[in-house]
Amino acid sequence: MEVSEHNLDSELLKQNPLALEFLMNAYANVVYGLIQRILGGLAQKEDIEECVSDVFVAAWNRIDEYDRSKAIFKTWLLILAKYKALDYRRKLIKQNITLSLEVDPAALHETEDVILSKEATQVTMGIIDSFPEPDRSLFYRRYFYYEKLDVLALQYGLTKKAIESRLYRCRTLLRQQLDYFEIGGHE
Known part of the structure; x- marks a missing residue:
């Protein structure tokens, strides 16, 4: 079966690898943009890319949490991206503080x-x-x-x-x- 915007969530539930590919192709730019805005000057390009990858893995693993009646798929995915990016942001801030404390009390x-x-x-x-x-x-x-x-x-x-x-x-x-x-x- 061909994956489309209409059946993306059901195909992800079936763990169809083509659905993951479609998801990444359809939403990579918007997810990357949101994460880049949240991580601002804290992250390197590699950190942003790693966070984007983690968002798609989270969507793959947590698709059963998606509820069509509460939000469109894009909104759900961007919420996942936002929280993943905020987790990364906290981690990066903590690393920077730890590094700063080691260098300068x-x-x-x-x-x-x-x-x-x-x-x-x-x-x-x-x-x-x-x-x-x-x-x-x-x-x-x-x-x-x-x-x-x-x-x-x-x-x-x-x-x-x-x-x-x-x-x-x-x-x-x-x-x-x-x-x-x-x-x-x-x-």
Whole structure:
């Protein structure tokens, strides 16, 4: 049977090697781009390529977790890629801190910065998680999965302008909450 976008998930469930080949050919560029953005200046090209490979292995091994009713396949795959890249990012940061500490004990200050950054991330995620639907989903899909406004508008049955307005309100609320958190935390 020929593998296509329509039957990709079912063929992956059957562990059809042609499905893995189709998956890699169809999504390698978009997965690579997302991982490259997440890993930023921390990773070498080889690290990015290794992470991309790990994403496809994860998709192959975890295809039974994919649920068509919750997301399109591309979104599911990009979520896998995002979390895999974030794992790599944490690992690379940890390696850099360890290396810095071995080379320069004054690098302990950088460790404090990383810890503070993690706390800020937790606060930020908590604020985003408090957004009402569909704002929360729109925010995640736009700023974490880099989905285009046109796609979101179509999927949510809203105009592009309505999506932009909702996202603007979310960003404003997030900024206000973060300002409040910083002021409240230091008083």
